[in-house]
Amino acid sequence: MDFADDPAAAEFRAGLRSWLSEHLAEYAHGTGYESAEAVERTHKWHKALAQAGYVAVSLPAEYGGRGLPDSYEGIVNQELAAAEAPPSPPIGHIAHAVVDFASDELKTRVLPGLLGCTQVWCQGFSEPGAGSDLASLTTTATADGDRFVVNGQKIWTSGAMWSRWCLLMARTEPDLPRHRGISMLVVDMESSGVDRREITLASGSREFAEVFFDNVSVPAANLVGERGQGWQIAMHMLAYERGPADMGWVGRLGQVIATAREAVSSGQLTADEALRQRLAAAAVDVEVLQWHVARSLANRGPGSRSEAGSVDKLLTIRIEQNLYHVVNDLAAASFVVGPPTTFANYLWSRAQSIYGGTQQIQRQIVAQRILGLPRD
Ligand SMILES: Cc1cc2nc3c(=O)[nH]c(=O)nc-3n(C[C@H](O)[C@H](O)[C@H](O)COP(=O)(O)OP(=O)(O)OC[C@H]3O[C@@H](n4cnc5c(N)ncnc54)[C@H](O)[C@@H]3O)c2cc1C
Structure with missing residues (x-):
């Protein structure tokens, strides 16, 4: 290849x-x-x-x-x-939902701001009781003439504090089976009734929020696709959440190895034999991951979410979390207070096993679709 x-x-x-x-x-x-x-x-x-x-x-x-x-x-x-x-x-997946499903009028209205990065967007999917089991979401959007009225709560919404628009999953058809009763709406975050509350992470990042919707009026023209098509759109757009972005992610891990190597070579950090062994093993892992991700990208068709994506994600979780363990131990063993980013990156790597589908869910995909194991 x-x-x-x-x-x-x-x-x-x-x-x-x-x-x-x-x-x-x-x-x-x-x-x-x-x-x-x-x-x-x-x-x-x-x-x-x-x-x-x-x-x-x-x-x-x-x-x-x-x-x-x-x-x-x-x-x-x-x-x-x-x-x-x-x-x-990180807007490619949101852009694909709008480009591939929204009306021409909605596209003309919102895409210039999204793709020009003049308006920030967030993704309002997860709720306190609906994360991995997203289809159980309870936020409602009730049709009322030429608008929907939205009520409910979202959580872990990245960028919500400074977003102008939210791509929201809400239940519009409460009587239909749960996957079929969900729709996708573009909600103006400056609407009356939207309340955002910041969540500060252990890493110091302030990018999350809980978002509450209290009788928020959304024009019917902001519906993406058809009523009840929200689940299908969500699955479509999630195919674009990973893939090319992985190239950057893995590239950054390569930079971490290079920085650690430089710090040890120059004597800024000291590494005993055990740490040198661990750093070498982590470097090999990152090298393998780089090629694996490149191969997946080369093999994938437009928007295809292959099981290989789950393998990439599981490998990335393990390799990234292990690498930051090593780097953190390296900094601590040298009694050097590393740059604040060292520990923040370590903490952030812990989130890798949760967002974009937790590692347990990725393993289920591998078990069922690659190993062909029956559902339990
Ligand atoms: C960095 C980051 C950014 C995020 N950004 C956004 C965002 O912008 N918008 C948004 O909507 N959400 C966002 N999320 C939320 C994320 O999508 C959810 O946290 C994730 O889907 C898991 O849901 P949960 O937190 O409710 O955990 P749960 O689904 O409650 O899971 C808890 C634990 O149980 C396990 N588990 C659950 N179900 C099963 C099962 N069937 N089999 C085996 N194990 C299971 C999980 O793997 C996990 O370990 C973000 C999360 C993180 C960490």
Whole structure:
């Protein structure tokens, strides 16, 4: 299998490298979600990337993308990681829900803000009683003439505090079987009756919120797809949540290895034989993961969520969590207070086994669809 760029991809990659060499310095530090200033810089970075044409490159040009193959999203993420740039905005899956299912009128209204990164979006799926078992969600959207009235609560909503729009899953058909009674709505977060409450994580990140909806009026024109089609749309869009983004994620793990190696080689950190063994093993794991993820990306068709995605996710969870254990132990063993990011990254790696489908759910997919085991 040949993972080398063809001439067009090589030209795209070179163009991005050149853009980064000119513009990255301005945004290289101080982004994140720990403070209002960090959030503002993060959003500025996303806007700059979008203006330069490096956001949503695989989406159709008529909606603000560049109509390039999926693999180009992988190139963007890989190059950002290699340059130690902040990540690209995680909007591809939301964009696909809108592009592939919304009316032309809704697309025209909301896509420029989404793809241009001038308006932030969040994903309102999980509820306190509906995470892995998402189909049990109880937030309702009751049809009332030319609008829906939304009531309920969402939780763990990334970016909700500064979002203008929420892609919301809500129950519109309470009498239908649970998967068929859910619809997808685009909700204006500035509507009356929306109450967002920040959740601060142990890592210091302030990107989560609980969101309460109290008789929130949503125009019927903001329905994405048909009534009752919400589950199908959610499954479709989740196929785009992983894949190209993994290239960046794994690239960042490679940078962590490089930084740790440099710190030990230069004597800034000391590693006894046991730690050197663990760091070497972690480096091999990351190398294997890089090739595995590249192979999955090369094999996948547009939007296909293959079982290989679950294997990638399970490998990533194990390898990332182990790597940050090693790095954390390395920093502690050297009695050096590492940069605050060392411990924050370690904490963040713990979340890897929860979001985007927990590791137990991924294992169920592997057990049923790859191993062919019966459901219990
Ligand atoms: C970093 C991060 C970002 C997130 N961003 C968003 C967001 O933007 N929008 C959003 O809607 N949600 C978001 N979430 C929420 C995420 O989707 C849920 O946390 C996840 O789906 C798990 O749901 P839960 O927390 O309710 O846990 P539960 O589903 O209650 O699971 C609890 C434990 O039980 C296990 N379990 C559950 N069911 C089974 C089963 N059938 N078999 C075996 N084990 C099982 C799980 O694996 C887990 O270990 C985010 C979460 C994280 C950590």
